[in-house]
Amino acid sequence: MPMSKTIIAPSILSANFADMGKEIKNLSEIGADWVHLDVMDGMFVPNLTFGFKMIKDIRPLSKLFFDAHLMIAQPKRYVKRFIESGADLVSFHYEAEDDIDGTLDIIKNAGCKCGLAINPDTDVNVIKPYLSKLDLILVMTVFPGFGGQKFIDGSLDRINKAKALRDEYAPQAVVEIDGGVNVANARSIIQAGADVLVAGNAVFGAADRAVAVKQLRG
Numbered sequence: 001m002p003m004s005k006t007i008i009a010p011s012i013l014s015a016n017f018a019d020m021g022k023e024i025k026n027l028s029e030i031g032a033d034w035v036h037l038d039v040m041d042g043m044f045v046p047n048l049t050f051g052f053k054m055i056k057d058i059r060p061l062s063k064l065f066f067d068a069h070l071m072i073a074q075p076k077r078y079v080k081r082f083i084e085s086g087a088d089l090v091s092f093h094y095e096a097e098d099d100i101d102g103t104l105d106i107i108k109n110a111g112c113k114c115g116l117a118i119n120p121d122t123d124v125n126v127i128k129p130y131l132s133k134l135d136l137i138l139v140m141t142v143f144p145g146f147g148g149q150k151f152i153d154g155s156l157d158r159i160n161k162a163k164a165l166r167d168e169y170a171p172q173a174v175v176e177i178d179g180g181v182n183v184a185n186a187r188s189i190i191q192a193g194a195d196v197l198v199a200g201n202a203v204f205g206a207a208d209r210a211v212a213v214k215q216l217r218g
């Protein structure tokens with residue numbers, strides 16, 4: 001997926017769940033590129049959000065790219081159902097799945113884009129064996145589970161490393177950064193090598209969401 005401009009992917013974890021339909025439609029109005037869907041199971045992360053039905057119900061409301069981030073244990077069991085619900089890309093955690101190759105194959109064989117996510121304390125090099133299959137490398141810059149956390153210091157080096165691995169082994173893939181991204185640190189994150197910025201609080205908590213999206217894109 002070659003990228004020309006930085007992709008902004010607001011995370012609906014920070015949206016008002018009581019008005020989700022309106023929030024999803026608003027993302028197109030404010031100039032977002034993707035919709036970042038944070039699926040949590042209360043097992044892999046200490047929080048619960050939503051599942052297939054939410055994605056199925058909001059799919060008809062938006063033409064934006066649905067970027068599903070599965071923070072669930074043993075995601076191989078469910079990736080197909082997220083694709084059937086309307087995800088355009090499904091990423092899952094390296095730390096959550098024993099059969100990474102098999103899970104990536106299921107996603108790709110279903111005609112969907114695939115991504116592999118790594119936690120802040122996971123060595124970036126673990127993704128090497130899978131790079132040829134990836135459309136997206138998701139570098140977590142907070143420990144997953146909650147929006148509104150602080151960008152972990154030292155993450156810029158990890159972004160550099162992920163970009164270097166992508167440049168050498170996976171030119172088809174994009175580098176996505178997720179957690180604590182805001183208008184103050186976005187430029188340095190992009191300069192470090194990010195193609196896609198996930199932003200929950202920085203967008204949904206902004207006084208003017210369209211301005212926030214523009215400022216994040218730089």
Ligand code: DX5
Pocket residue numbers: 011013014036038069071142143144145146147148149178179180181198199200201202
């Ligand atoms: C955290 C999620 C992130 C989070 C981002 O587990 O994966 O996508 O919602 O929210 P902010 O941008 O507020 O850190």
Ligand code: ZN
Pocket residue numbers: 011036037038069178198
């Ligand atoms: Zn996420």
